[in-house]
Amino acid sequence: MKLTTMIVLLVLAVAFIAAYIYYPAQSQQLPVHGLGIRAKPSSGIAPLAVNLTAAGDYLDNHTIVKYVWNYGGSPIIETTSPAPRSYTFLTPGNYTVTLTVTTSSGETQSATKLIEVNTA
Numbered sequence: 001m002k003l004t005t006m007i008v009l010l011v012l013a014v015a016f017i018a019a020y021i022y023y024p025a026q027s028q029q030l031p032v033h034g035l036g037i038r039a040k041p042s043s044g045i046a047p048l049a050v051n052l053t054a055a056g057d058y059l060d061n062h063t064i065v066k067y068v069w070n071y072g073g074s075p076i077i078e079t080t081s082p083a084p085r086s087y088t089f090l091t092p093g094n095y096t097v098t099l100t101v102t103t104s105s106g107e108t109q110s111a112t113k114l115i116e117v118n119t120a
Contacts, residue, residue: 032056032064037099037113046092046117053084054099056111066102071095072115089117 035056041048054067069077071087072095089095095117100110 032058032062032101032109035099035101035109035111037097037111039097039113039115042113043116044118045120047088047090048115048117049086049088050115051084051086052097052099052113054082054101054111062107063104064101065104068098068100068102070098070100072097089115092117092119 033056035054038053038055040051042050052069058064064082065080067079067082069079069085069087071077071089077085087097095115097113097115098110099112100108102108
């Protein structure tokens with residue numbers, strides 16, 4: 001093997017080790033495993049009353065302290081309770097409902113659900 005090839009390999013190995021030490025693998029554990037939104041119904045004719053529930057397995061080492069619901073525009077509702085929410089969509093269209101949860105340590109996670117509101 002040529003000396004230049006060996007030097008290149010050595011430099012790459014040192015760079016790899018330095019990057020591994022400088023950028024250690026971080027846990028990508030999310031506050032809620034499988035966070036989602038249950039919507040009943042998720043489509044129908046306007047005005048459409050929809051019951052929305054946060055879904056997912058809460059992990060033992062995380063405490064959810066805030067739930068923020070965005071119904072595809074306004075209003076945005078902030079609560080500390082995972083209790084089901086009800087919202088009536090008055091105008092036909094497609095709405096993306098977003099739920100964002102925040103843990104006591106400040107981690108956030110979001111889920112979305114499409115609601116389809118049709119004309120009569």
